[in-house]
Amino acid sequence: MIDIRFLGGCREVGRMGMLVDTGAEKFLWEYGINVENWGKPIKPEINFDGVFVSHAHLDHSGLLPQIYREGYEGMLYSDPTTIDLLSILLRDSLKIQKSECNDIDFFMEDIKHLERNASFLKAGETQDFTLSNVSFHNAGHIPGSVTTLLESRGKRVLFTGDIKFQGTQLMNGADTNFQNIDVLISESTYSYTNHPDRTVIENGLRKTVQRTIYGGGVCLIPAFAVGRTQEILLNLSDLGVPIYLDGMGVRATEAILRHAKSIKDYKKLSNAFSRAHKVTRGSERDRIIEKPCAIITTAGMLNGGPILSYLSKLHGREDCSLVMTGYQVPGTGGRNLMETGRFVSGEIDVRPRMRIEFLDFSAHTDHDHLIEFYKKVRPKKIVLVHGEKTEEFAKELNGMGFNAVAPKNGDTLRID
Ligand SMILES: [Zn+2]
Ligand SMILES: [Zn+2]
Known part of the structure; x- marks a missing residue:
């Protein structure tokens, strides 16, 4: 059995965080803030075997130094581009926190601790753990962005991170060749609309x-x-x-x-x-x-x-x-x-x-391209996160024959 607890980023855009428990290992996937109001995910117990971050945007990464402040000593698995960008964004975020917030979540020493513990994992590479392995794949969203695939106990769980399937001037489109996915955790920022040409x-x-x-x-x-x-x-x-x-x-x-x-x-x-x-x-x-x-x-x-x-x-x-x-x-x-x-x-x-x-220069995919992706991958279950209208989208998908859910922050999904 695998348990995934949603710490934040459900039915909203911002403060992503998920705790993945395979029974043998615990992983933290993303730990971000709400960039507008400093909203934070639910604080997990600090006993992970690995922390993964899909890309540098602060809604996915903005609280990661706090994990180190709270005593985590392990690795942060991330694309090297993401770490380079995070170094800039986190320092800027700290500066803003110092000027705007009463309680500061982390300090420069924690950012440096995070940087020292970064373990580079590029798209196409896999990290092995005792029971599970985790691989990264190109997500097409921003430089360094990846989708994250966990294989554990015969199950395959794919998290899109933020994703764009169509290439832009800057980026190649995301990888879509995934088979036998049991659970697809999908961003759904634009689940309710399509981008203009x-x-x-x-x-x-x-x-x-x-x-x-x-x-x-x-x-x-x-x-x-x-x-x-x-x-x-x-x-x-x-x-x-x-x-x-x-x-x-x-x-x-x-x-x-x-x-x-x-x-x-x-x-x-x-x-x-x-x-x-x-x-x-x-x-x-x-x-x-x-x-x-x-x-x-x-x-x-x-x-x-x-x-x-x-x-x-x-x-x-x-x-x-x-x-x-x-x-x-x-x-x-x-x-x-x-x-x-x-x-x-x-x-x-x-x-x-x-x-x-x-002008909608979105780096996210949209309604029709999400559905095209789901039809191609045919996951057994779709879990919608990172969107303001995930419940409506789950209903629509279920009407099309998919098995989709829109969890709330704090919910746990059991995969067995
Ligand atoms: Zn993003
Ligand atoms: Zn995001």
Whole structure:
């Protein structure tokens, strides 16, 4: 028998965490935070035989240093790209925690402890334990992202992590060749909708950037540091317009470029990155916005970072534009702006007059591609996590002949 306890990330997007107990070994899969409200998963007992993380995004990884603070001495199995990116994201997260939170979950020494205990496992590689083995496979979501396959007691459990099946400018699509899967734990961020055609989205971005710049304005593109920044950069690289990179996306791109095989086309990203202007000091920002340009910067959901500085100066200019490029978690400045047209953050409270667009550059798959994947793999059971509408999706899947469930945080699934 295998028990999987869901610590977080059920019926929500954020704070993923699962405790996998094979009877002989205990594994922690993911241990993240809710990036908006610092929501945490249920705290497990610290006695694991291994900790696995599927990719660097903080909703999957943001609390991992706390495990070390609480006494875990074992390995963190992860793709090397993920560890490199985590080093950046966790340090930034610690900085924000220090400025925003009363109780801090971990300290620099814990991040360093995690880094020392990282054991690299790349897509296609397997780690053996006493009874079980765990292998990683390409997930196509961001550089370093993997799906995780556990084989134990004659059962095969596959966790998608965050997954994208279709290739993008940055990434090759996910591996889908899995057979005899007993339990598929599937992300379902976009279980309720399909993404628009990617080419239309890409052309839309290029057109908005060109139109804004030719009209004398500045095009602000808030983007997550890891994955989205590089995808947007690749999309704009051949336009021949001035592009600025500001914030954590610069260091994240440098880290990704240290792992040439983690992306589809190393040369293209390397060239695009070397052509882009990197903003190294906050004092440069006033000068940059004096001339037409595109600025790719953090935070992707407008909840902090240099984007706030740009927005506070440009919101009233009708010749400028703001292009949001990714999922906006409820409660974030970005989500509120999309829903109400009003942007509130700290001292800023405005109704921007600049053109605002949302272009769905998602690094997640969608409704139809999830179902296509389930039809191909034909798992005996589908467990839906990492989505706001998992119960509805489970119903739909059961109506199609699948055996799907949408657990709650704290539930345990027994596989026997
Ligand atoms: Zn992710
Ligand atoms: Zn995620």
